[in-house]
Amino acid sequence: MPFVGEILKYRSVSIVGLAKNAGKTECLNYILKRLPLDYFNVAVTSIGIDGESLDQVTSTAKPEITLREGMFFGTSEKHYRQRKLLSELFDVSDETTAIGRVVTAKALSEGKVLLSGPSSASALKRWMSSLDRIGIDLVLVDGALSRLSTASPAVSEAMVLSTGAAFSANIKDLVSKTAYVVELIGLPLYCGPEPEARISSFSDLSGETIRECQVLEVEGALTDRLLQVVKNELQNGEKELVVSDFTRIFASQDLYRAFIKRGGKISVRMKSRLLAVCVNPVAPNGIVLDSDVLCGTLSEKIGLRVYDIVKNVY
Amino acid sequence: MKFREIVDSPCGLRFCFESLELSSGFARKTLLDKEMMTDEKAVSAAYDTLRVYADLVGKERRLVENVQFKLCGLREISGTLSSLKDGNVLDDIELFEIKHLAMLGSDVRTDLKYLDIPGIDIEYDKIIDILDPDGLRIGTFYIYDTYSQELRDARRRLEADPDNEELKDDVMTLEDGIKQNLSEMLRPWAADLENLMSALADVDINISKALLMYKEHYVIPEIGDRSMIKGMFHPEVKALLEKRNRTFQCIDFDFRKGSTSTVIGANMGGKTVAMKTLCLMQYLFQFGFAVPAAKAVLEVYDIIQFCIGDEQSEKKGLSSFAAEILRINNVIVSAGTGKRLLALIDEPARTTNPVEGSALVSALLKILNGKENLALILTTHYKVDYAGQCWKVKGLVGGSAGLRMDYELVKTDTNDVPQEALNIARELHINDLWINEAAMILGRM
Numbered sequence: 001m002p003f004v005g006e007i008l009k010y011r012s013v014s015i016v017g018l019a020k021n022a023g024k025t026e027c028l029n030y031i032l033k034r035l036p037l038d039y040f041n042v043a044v045t046s047i048g049i050d051g052e053s054l055d056q057v058t059s060t061a062k063p064e065i066t067l068r069e070g071m072f073f074g075t076s077e078k079h080y081r082q083r084k085l086l087s088e089l090f091d092v093s094d095e096t097t098a099i100g101r102v103v104t105a106k107a108l109s110e111g112k113v114l115l116s117g118p119s120s121a122s123a124l125k126r127w128m129s130s131l132d133r134i135g136i137d138l139v140l141v142d143g144a145l146s147r148l149s150t151a152s153p154a155v156s157e158a159m160v161l162s163t164g165a166a167f168s169a170n171i172k173d174l175v176s177k178t179a180y181v182v183e184l185i186g187l188p189l190y191c192g193p194e195p196e197a198r199i200s201s202f203s204d205l206s207g208e209t210i211r212e213c214q215v216l217e218v219e220g221a222l223t224d225r226l227l228q229v230v231k232n233e234l235q236n237g238e239k240e241l242v243v244s245d246f247t248r249i250f251a252s253q254d255l256y257r258a259f260i261k262r263g264g265k266i267s268v269r270m271k272s273r274l275l276a277v278c279v280n281p282v283a284p285n286g287i288v289l290d291s292d293v294l295c296g297t298l299s300e301k302i303g304l305r306v307y308d309i310v311k312n313v314y
Numbered sequence: 315m316k317f318r319e320i321v322d323s324p325c326g327l328r329f330c331f332e333s334l335e336l337s338s339g340f341a342r343k344t345l346l347d348k349e350m351m352t353d354e355k356a357v358s359a360a361y362d363t364l365r366v367y368a369d370l371v372g373k374e375r376r377l378v379e380n381v382q383f384k385l386c387g388l389r390e391i392s393g394t395l396s397s398l399k400d401g402n403v404l405d406d407i408e409l410f411e412i413k414h415l416a417m418l419g420s421d422v423r424t425d426l427k428y429l430d431i432p433g434i435d436i437e438y439d440k441i442i443d444i445l446d447p448d449g450l451r452i453g454t455f456y457i458y459d460t461y462s463q464e465l466r467d468a469r470r471r472l473e474a475d476p477d478n479e480e481l482k483d484d485v486m487t488l489e490d491g492i493k494q495n496l497s498e499m500l501r502p503w504a505a506d507l508e509n510l511m512s513a514l515a516d517v518d519i520n521i522s523k524a525l526l527m528y529k530e531h532y533v534i535p536e537i538g539d540r541s542m543i544k545g546m547f548h549p550e551v552k553a554l555l556e557k558r559n560r561t562f563q564c565i566d567f568d569f570r571k572g573s574t575s576t577v578i579g580a581n582m583g584g585k586t587v588a589m590k591t592l593c594l595m596q597y598l599f600q601f602g603f604a605v606p607a608a609k610a611v612l613e614v615y616d617i618i619q620f621c622i623g624d625e626q627s628e629k630k631g632l633s634s635f636a637a638e639i640l641r642i643n644n645v646i647v648s649a650g651t652g653k654r655l656l657a658l659i660d661e662p663a664r665t666t667n668p669v670e671g672s673a674l675v676s677a678l679l680k681i682l683n684g685k686e687n688l689a690l691i692l693t694t695h696y697k698v699d700y701a702g703q704c705w706k707v708k709g710l711v712g713g714s715a716g717l718r719m720d721y722e723l724v725k726t727d728t729n730d731v732p733q734e735a736l737n738i739a740r741e742l743h744i745n746d747l748w749i750n751e752a753a754m755i756l757g758r759m
Binding site for chain 2 (some may be wrong): 052056090094103109111
């Protein structure tokens with residue numbers, strides 16, 4: 001039972017997929033199946049699903065999560081009514097998502113439920129703090145597609161990353177793209193004097209500021225455009241960019257690499273722990289990658305164990 | 315006039331509203347929807363209630379904090395309750411909401427057992443018993459097995475064979491029957507529950523008002539047939555000054571219906587702040603809040619009108635003069651209705667030339683003079699006729715550290731406007747060349 005023991009050390013863990021069908025749901029179900037519940041209160045939710053109960057891309061139903069008796073969960077009113085388990089209501093929030101208010105309940109039997117919790121990172125944080133009244137030891141957050149923000153250390157302390165053939169059908173490319181995300185997650189914490197300048201939007205940026213300051217704090221997103229400008233200034237001296245956390249970096253891999261290669265540095269204010277990387281070698285279009293090769297190559301590249309939880313029943 | 319409509323008045327009511335420590339969003343909404351009281355009896359009753367809560371907050375802070383914490387769980391469930399009233403069958407989320415409300419009400423009732431709270435005494439035991447068949451008295455809910463042996467058996471069978479569609483259907487049918495029964499049993503209390511929800515919001519509002527009074531040193535005013543205020547302050551300006559380690563100078567003022575008060579005085583003498591404070595006090599008074607003063611007797615009005623230059627109307631495309639003159643015209647119209655009117659007008663016609671400006675102000679004072687239901691308070695830099703009771707800002711006074719502003723308002727018999735603009739400009743270190751030139755023009759060098 002790899003990495004599940006590790007999860008228990010944290011109060012909040014998010015499961016993040018790098019692409020649709022990357023195996024995030026399997027990963028979550030895998031964890032849920034193995035968590036010890038007798039002395040441990042677990043709550044699970046998902047960051048909102050933008051009001052769709054059907055997957056807009058493939059028109060298939062959103063995957064349901066299997067809960068065990070005793071687990072707490074947060075979902076929207078609509079999906080609560082469609083649940084396929086017996087559960088006891090604990091709270092109905094007064095915050096509304098696109099498909100109703102967020103309901104918190106405890107499963108009284110094993111069964112399936114669609115998770116569609118709070119719709120923003122800040123609403124999610126509020127929901128998590130409302131759980132204090134119930135006495136929850138661990139919150140698992142199912143991060144929806146393109147919602148890397150749930151993995152922000154501002155929301156959850158640790159994360160599990162799931163990646164797979166759906167993200168890229170070429171092992172080399174998949175490994176490289178995944179390794180990039182892992183590298184961003186691992187960016188060092190900033191420890192230096194207060195940065196000389198803060199940039200909150202691109203329009204704040206003057207060539208002069210960049211030229212004169214060695215350390216720049218980026219208050220919003222670190223985009224390609226911004227990174228490009230700073231990169232061009234590297235010839236005039238060292239530059240370090242400080243971002244809030246890795247989820248704020250939206251720069252492309254190539255540009256990031258070029259920046260680092262020329263001696264640029266990026267550090268973060270808050271850091272999240274990466275507990276495990278799970279892979280799904282099967283893509284929805286039928287492509288199947290060699291699981292062992294994929295796990296081996298990726299593991300070697302990122303220096304962490306990589307699990308194919310579907311193939312290998314750990 | 316609802317609280318919502320005046321909360322963003324330039325007098326600064328928003329600041330007081332945001333200073334309230336309301337526990338629930340529903341109480342916030344309830345307060346915003348309250349109508350301004352224009353009846354002495356209603357205001358008096360509101361203050362009687364506030365006194366009770368102020369006493370409670372003073373003596374039992376722990377208990378109050380506990381109640382506030384519980385009230386965080388107050389939710390607006392009007393939709394559910396009207397659905398219940400309309401004869402619909404409630405689902406488990408709605409049944410949970412009702413149980414949650416009833417348990418919250420019962421809890422708060424127990425905590426505040428010595429208080430007389432209208433609408434809070436309902437038949438809690440009967441309602442909660444319906445939704446708590448096991449007598450656990452905890453705030454969670456589901457369709458309990460205890461409701462029917464049949465349901466219990468069906469659930470056991472389903473548990474053994476979870477994919478059996480027929481069994482699933484059986485369970486659902488049984489649950490639906492129970493939901494229908496529960497809804498029927500709860501229906502007679504729908505109106506009581508609605509009242510309870512409002513009563514709890516009022517408890518939340520009253521606790522916040524009492525806490526605000528303690529925290530910010532407000533007082534409960536007396537109700538009288540004229541207004542006399544000692545030591546009033548503007549909470550927002552006071553807070554701003556305190557941030558900069560400066561103190562707010564409290565001032566006194568009095569006025570009554572059937573009379574005009576004109577406030578004159580130097581620039582930066584606090585005239586506008588005084589007007590804002592008077593307006594704010596009057597609103598707070600008529601919504602049953604304690605007021606920011608050391609002591610106050612206040613009179614109830616039907617209409618409160620505050621005319622002050624603000625950017626809003628300029629955004630609407632009116633020139634500042636046009637916007638102002640239209641607002642003042644509303645005062646003239648209201649004064650003709652015979653309703654008790656408090657009109658506060660800050661520097662009317664200041665944006666036009668002084669010749670016509672002072673004519674306009676004198677004329678305004680003349681036509682509004684002697685209206686017995688109108689209390690008019692006006693500030694101006696112009697020398698005007700029909701000024702009524704004149705008040706003057708004491709203005710710049712000498713002290714050990716040079717000149718300083720004394721904001722006190724004193725009654726004066728003359729309507730001569732003070733000429734201190736140049737002195738104040740000098741205090742602000744404005745370009746000497748300019749100010750000396752101005753002084754020369756005035757022939758005072």
